[in-house]
Amino acid sequence: MKILLSSDWHLGKFLYREKLLSKQAEFFQGEFLSCLKDLKPDLLIVAGDILDRPIPDQETLYFYEDFLKELSTYKIPSFFILGNHDSRRTAYHSYFLEQAQIYLIDHLKYFFTPFSLKDNRGEEVNFYFLPYLPLYELLEKARAFLSFEIPESITYTTLLETLFKEIPFKRPAFIVTHFALDQFQSCGEEISIKGFSEDYLLPEAMFQSFDIACLGHLHRPQMKKEKFIYPGAPMPYSFETFIEERGVRFIEWRDNRIIRNEFMALTSPYELLTLKGTFAQIEKQPKTNAYTKIILEDEKPIFNVYERLKALFPNLLYLEYTYSSNFSKEDKVEVNFSLEAIDLDEKALFKEFYALVEGKEIEPKLWEVFLKNLEEFYNLEKKEVSLCQ
């Protein structure tokens, strides 16, 4: 049985203020689907964090729907579980999508009764899908299937241990879930599950009885004992880890063991570049369209620095001074105010903001520039929408 593993797509993600959706659309409809077409797996698994936000914006939903529609034409059974970034909205209309062999799993039905799939050679694998759900919700959903004593202080560990005892172990047993296991590396892109429960890191030993654990949550691709597999986020989502390879994992299971296990690197539709140095040094760097993060090591602030750097690095997303805390008082621009009327529209809000910062009404010429930029922004937004329609 050939299985393509992926996780942590984070559709609709922003990198600082840059919305990555159009790049993600390019990547998933191009690079990802052509990989799927070439490999022709018996099934596709996406182990959580499909969408970046529990309340996704409209453009993201347009694209998501479009993508699933296209995926359905491949006739490859595809299983998506919820991650900690997802919500019930990720699995909306799941009943109808199942008719197209696309399973958006936000429940425990395929955990208490594994989803058994046979390949064309007649080889069967049992998949246990355990989506990420907040602890209280997981408990509530589990109660629909079982009645069991709740340990005094309920944690993921105690609850999962109880659940694992209750499931029928049909071998080979593959579990698909979305948790961080101890001894594995996070890369700073993940939002910790900490805060939802005492134990956001689960012991690897808990999953020992399964033949394979297909995992999501950690964005760095990693694997242990050919058994615990994090395919990782297929696209780079942070400057710090850009140089590391991203992609999907392809495994083939035959006669009760893995006979092929390959990480397939995929090409990102963008580059992430971090530059560190003084303004004079950075100014000499070649012009690039990469998304850029700049850390300035100048001792004094540079006049008009953002605009000057933006001319060289049009996709400058982040700028900071290393020594800004040493700048003298005169160097600092301190803005101290509170905006009370937060429900103003953009135009009124900007007028108010300008008056607060500059202490005067905005000049007509400047107002014109603002309106022009605002219009451009709206046009761009419209383009994003039409991309997904």
Ligand SMILES: [Mn+2]
């Ligand atoms: Mn994630």
